[in-house]
Amino acid sequence: MTSPTLDKTPDSEDSRRIFPASLDATLQSFVNKLAKTDERRDLWVIGILAALLFVPWLGAVGLWDPWEPHYGEVAREMVWRHDYVFPYWENAYFFSKPVLLMWMMTVGMNIVGVNDNPVHQPLPTYIEWAMRLPVAIMAIAGVLVLSLAIRRIFGRRQAFLTAFVLVTSPFYFFLARQCMEDMPLVACLEIALGSFLIAEFTQRPGKAGDQPSGPANPVWWYVMYAFAGFAALAKESLGIALPGLVIFTYLVLSGDWKLLKRARLLPGAGLFLAICGPWYAAMLNFYGRDDEFVSFGPRLIHDNIDRFFAQVHTTTIGWTFTYFIEQLGWGFFPWIALLPGAVIALGRIDRTKNDPQTRATLFFAGWAVALFTLFTLSGTKFHHYIFPTLPALAFLVALYIDRLWKDGLDKHWFPVLVGVTMFAVLANGLYVWHEDQGPHSGLKHFTDLFVYNYTRPYPFGYDHPEIFGWICVLGGAGVLISLLWRSKGWLFASFGVLATVLAIWCSWFFWRAMSHHWSQRDEFWALYKERLPNEPVTGFILGAGWRGETFYGRDTIKEINDAQHLLQFVGQPGPEYVIVEQARFNNMRQILGEKYHLRIVDKSSNKFFLVEVD
DSSP states (O other): OOTTTTTHHHHHHTTTTTTTTHHHHHHHHHHHHHHHHHHHHHHHHHHHHHHHHHHHTSSSSSSTHHHHHHHHHHHHHHHHOSSSSEEEEHHHHHOOSOSSSHHHHHHHHHHHHHOOTTTTSSTTTTTTHHHHHHHHHHHHHHHHHHHHHHHHHHHHHHHHHHHHHHSSSSHHHHHHTOTTTHHHHHHHHHHHHHHHHHHOOOOOOOTTTTOOOSSSTHHHHHHHHHHHHHHHHHHTTTHHHHHHHHHHHHHHOOOOHHHOOOHHHHHHHHHHHHHHHHHHHHTTOOOBBBBOOHHHHHHHIIIIHHHHSSSSSSSSSSOOOTTHHHHHHHTTTTTTGGGHHHEEEHHTTTTOSSSHHHHHHHHHHHHHHHHHHHHHOOOOOOOGGGGGGHHHHHHHHHHHHHHHHHHHHGGGGHHHHHHHHEEEEEEEHHEEETTTTEEESSSSHHTTSOOOOOTTTOOTSSHHHHHHHHHHHHHHHHHHHHHTTHHHHHHHHHHHHHHHHHHHIIIIIEEEEEEHHHHHHHHHHHHHHHHOTOOOOEEESSTOOHHHHHHHHHTOOEESHHHHHHHHHTTTSSOOOEEEEGGGHHHHHHGGGSSOOEEEEEESSSSSEEEOOO
């Protein structure tokens, strides 16, 4: 049966065009010319594209509570204590996370002199740049190695499509701007598995104009093992489990168990242990305790085994199988609309073929399915846990885009129709946030991708969701018109422009606007501008969910949690300063009574006030 809407004769198609009939041919000619350029030049183009999304305004705003300043303070303590082996936080050792991210941040901290200023002065102006830039560079490196592997196996167009889909996905460009372990982990995963793809599925490139000859350079096997070791330093057991599970899944799907003989297991395992083994050995033999009086070994078991089999330290209780499907809807927007078609196209792959393209496609399919299953079965869940599946999903969507380009729209009318519907539903779901008090216009789903407490007050009205709405309406209209008039050139151009504009706006504008409300940097800048060196400052019942006061105050802010100690604090001569959650401000006012004058010095965020008490 043929499609009642898309199957038309060539004559009727041309007669209904509102765009020049030569446009598709022009675009096709342009795409064909792309296949003739140099590999190194391609990587430069991809790297520049990623840098333009990730780097601008990277340090223009403060660190987001709680994860960025938490890990940042551990890194600052490394520099302060001259101890880069045993992580420390406030008054105890810190064993909750491995050390790679902190090491990355200390590089920039040492350059800008994080502890050079006196404690009554602010941290260096460029401290956020220094901390975040290594994460952004790691994100770019991951895209480059994965793109290189795809280019050598599938060609230039597939490499560019995958890179473009990946870097314009909210999960990727948001986490490339955050000092969290997730991007170093995923970047190491991309480099390790990209190296596997090159080592297993490609041949050594020939010199200019020559045909490839012989197996790929075996150094790629060792790059794989090396970055698996770095991944273990990024997020403990996941650094071993994720690449191992992906490769094991491929072995099951392909039945190619002889790969184990080609993979240089013994020297590779030695390299892996040489990279991550010394730090873990030092920590396992360390006598120190963390803030819960737990040593490193039991904490390692708790943070890996217990988190998988039980709901440990999670803000998401009562999850269902659809949990990560929903998060992918937000984190992979707008490309998630093409995923149904990608799945359908994947189901038509002939597994009996033994060519590199087919085997590599199975590899990516196994990557997506295995990691989605792993994180779905895990007891502890946060929205960003599903992030490691994104590179594989980006490849599968890019593969489907390539298939659409070659086949035309007529053969794919049903998944395209489903995709357009999904786009509309997801755009509306991002624009309208529903809660107990009713619906709000805001993009809370985007910020929830990388924050800790999903119930934290969201600054509705500051995120300009109407801009997001117009981007989706205009981009969606372009896609719809292209479908109605069967112009695949305009279809791809419209969707590409939509994804690009959305990524630029989210990275350069939305992320900056939201940062003021998740960071305490502005309060501390106002504090250092107002306060004299000997005037005291404290935090009033800040709780365990915020870390900015410790980092920006360089561990000099001692929290007060009861009325008696608060009265003792403000009873000192001269003015005192208090950082307080806005929801607790009236309570603090009642405790202090009319004897004290309270002046709000800074209220730039919707979470905290900086208050002067006199």
